[in-house]
Amino acid sequence: MKFLPENVSTYGGAIDSLGLLITVTVGACLLIAEVVLIAAAIVYRQREGKPASYIQGECWKQLKWIMIPVIIVVLLDCFIDAKTHTTWVLIKGGTPKADQTVRIVAQQYYYSFTLAGADGELDTADDITTINELHVPVDANVIFELEAKDMLHSLWVPALRLKQDALPGRTITGWFNATTPGEYEIACAELCGVGHSAMRATLLVHTTDSFDRWQAEELAPVTSAIEQNATGATP
Amino acid sequence: MQETIEQQPVANYHRHVNYIKIWAILLVLLIVSLIVGMIGYQFFAVWMIFTIAVVKALMVVAYYMHLLWEPKFLWLAVGFAVLCLFFLFLGVVPDILLVKLQLAH
Amino acid sequence: MDTSDTMTHDVASIPAMSEVPRGRIAMWWLVASEIVIFGGAVCCYLMFRFRHPEWGALAAHTSTPMGALNTLVLLTSSLNMVLAHSAAERQDIRAACRNMIMAMLLGCVFLVVKAIEYTAEIRQGYTITADLFWSFYYLLTGLHALHVIAGVTAIFFVMLSASKRRHLHRVEMAGIYWHLVDIVWLFLFPLLYIAG
């Protein structure tokens, strides 16, 4: 699977292994079915003096030839359902304790990201808002609140195995935890208008040190303003 | 469903019931639901009103539209339509009622 | 297709054609398809009604007496229609036509009352864009009013042919449709007027 983008999230592995499970089980069934189909079409070609058998497939003795494969399919289905359920609950069932909180607002045709900062509260003085760049520290549970301003959008980060539609009128909470520092693509996966193709952002996963440095740099003007305010207020 | 069609008696034709009596009952039900509505908007009243509406509708279906005397597969047609709506409602209602919203009002 | 059935040479002893007239079956399928159309709209309204408890106050602006009057009108009109059907089956053309004319007139009365209601509401500023409640109100009652118009038209043509003793079975078909229109109103009335 060299085409699959490298996974950099904690839960991406679960999705990948679910994909592998389905590929192996269902792929084997597919292969068998195709082989039987093609083989039957070749082996039972019309031949002189070899009439077709009169098989109606109405009694259990004959039906078992399709029912046994079907039961195998049912078992595989149950197996896939079980694994799907655990994976789904892990990812979308709830959020872990937040290390970072970020508000993501999607609109035509860009994303804006508001990082809550050290206090973990949005709409406070230490928020950092960036356009089309999401900065997060590595190995941190990032809880996002996804909103859309105008159209439907879909936050799509292939490397994180993360996709979530954003709808106007509601806030959708989700989470991810990136495991490898680096730069990754963020796209919009839901048709949102003429500029849909150009709607792209970057996810920058920092090491803890470089994230702190970046945060300090971004906050520098704000901090100095607060300090100035503080010094101005005290006579 | 398939068998019932063939087993239907040839003489369909529905009995004609006393339609004016049915009409009078419907009228009484209408007045009852209006009175219940005037009492107030409590939970009980709403349930009463809708139960009465369903009863009225069933009476019209059964006696005026003669569904009582129709073959079973037509009951199924109507019943399945209602069942589909039930599916629709149950499938959609969590997304309308159980979400965190930022609505205008 | 069990073996016994296919291997024996029975010329169908049971006539496969069902005894229900085809027009009536078609009408019932039409009813089923109308149920899902109106039902779909009503389901949507119900969900939003639960979401917006404040709509109770808005629904108080709908005129319950007018709605009740219209319920009465449609119920009576349905009664006329079913009497027309039974008269048509007795070959009593005069009674059938009289009842159908009554049904149509009552249908028109319904529309007139509706028009008066609409006018009053729009005068007060409750237009279709005033609030989502009013959007639903006009959507549901408007769709229903269109069906009333269609029903009156259908009854009119059925009556024309019935007066010449032609297609008498169509009285029942028109009736089934007309009762459906009545039933839809039976639900719209409490939804939009009383329990609003």
Added chain:
Amino acid sequence: MSTHHAAKPGFLGRYVFSTDHKVIGLQYLITGVLMAFIGGYLAYVFRMQLAFPGNSIPGFGELVPQQYNTFVTMHGTIMIFWVAMPVLLAGFGNLLIPLMVGTEDMAFPTLNMLSYWVFFLSTVVLLGSFFVPGSAFAGGWTAYPPLSADGYVGTPFWDGLGGHLWILAVALEFVAFLMGGINFLVTTINMRAPGMKWRRMPIILWMLVIAVLTFVFAVGPLIAGAVMLLLDRTLHTGFYNPAAGGDPILFQHLFWFFGHPEVYVLLLPSLGIICEIISVFSRKPLFGYRAILYSTIVAGVLSFVVWAHHQFIAGIDPRMSSFFSITTIMISIPFAIVIFACIATLWRGSIRLTTPMLFALGAIAEFLIGGVTGIYLGSSALDIYAHDTYFVVAHFHYTLIPVVFFGGLAGIYFWFPKFVGRTTNELLGKVHFWLTTISFNCAFLPLFILGIAGQHRRVFDYSAFPSLMAGELTMLRQIATYAVIVMLAAQILFVVNVVISFLRGPKAENNPWQANTLEWSVASPPPHGNFDPYPAVYRGAYEYSAPGRSEDWWPQDAP
């Protein structure tokens, strides 16, 4: 059209405003096939854009993003509603139902004609929307608001005309198919020949009936939803506008509540065609008639409780996703039974690989891939990754193309002698099959890989995404595009075959394939009124190679 009727209607009455189910069926079929070429042309244009972004496209010119969105939208709309539905449901339904149940025409011939002309009107409206100012609708064939409602910015009525016409066209089409569908139901319920018990009906009739039922029950809420969307667009009401208290997700639900059963509305008639053909050319009874029938009914009912698998990540309640994931994966079971039964029908048969048989087998072989990849998407957790990527695109083309294209072509080749009265050229047909199959796989297998690579849908130009512009991925897009061109070009063979056979093909016998169903017992093409005298039915439709008979077929109406 040979008719031994006393009062011959004029040309218009016979071929244009005809109430004869065969003429109406052919009208639907031909309209559908012609629309397929328009849809194919749109596909050619946007595939070229994807393979060679920014270049001028031969036969079109430069494509701009808005046009790209329009073309993608209209390609989807046309292929689903104006090709698959008229060909599979209306076309084959009209041609086959009265003949197969053994009656002279549909229950309501005039209503039937009206159904076609309403459909024709909808076609005109849809194609006309290309020529209005602002061009045709560009909001995706799923028409999700707020985009489809013009984002509540108060777009003036005339600027959104393309979109209004789109809704109008789809609504007219639904009305046409409701009229046709009720006709199908009443005809099958009420007008079967004596002896045609429900259990003796050819399976395709069952499939058509269940498809119509599914359509009738599923379409209602969407009609209501479409009216609300139209009001939102024109009067600026707020049904889907959160700022006014509405909700955009409501439309998604209404759409897919119809949209998913719609898939089965297309799938079932095609499966019926495939079952018929496989049984005839294996010279064997259809394996497990009852098993197929019951599975189909179960699938029809289940199809009403799976719709939200299209919305796993659309912001719906996560607990609902779990429920819909389970039902979705479970719906594979009835279809597995049907497909396995088709394969079992081949077992120990005496198979004739004629053109229709090749297309039927090809349809099953390819549909298996489409069905199996559905498991990936039905699994809610994996859908987080796969949703809205080209994996989805590849998946639904692997379900719809075998079903509509292969199944439809199999049906056309199979019944061509019956309804045209002349036989098609087998060699041309086989070349057509192999070219189509190979190019189809070359066109859509790469899309699976692109989807796995994370390529998202409905994007005009990937140059903003460096990872998706990698050399191999660009190459895959180009391969897919070349294959689409080959696939479209291969259809010229079909057109040539059909036209030449129609003009000077050898005259067809009444029953060239030695099949059992009633339509083969009448002349080719069937005369007006079909049967004279009316047939009586003595057995089921699949008595091939019955022991103790010299011939290996046993028509339903032979005593």
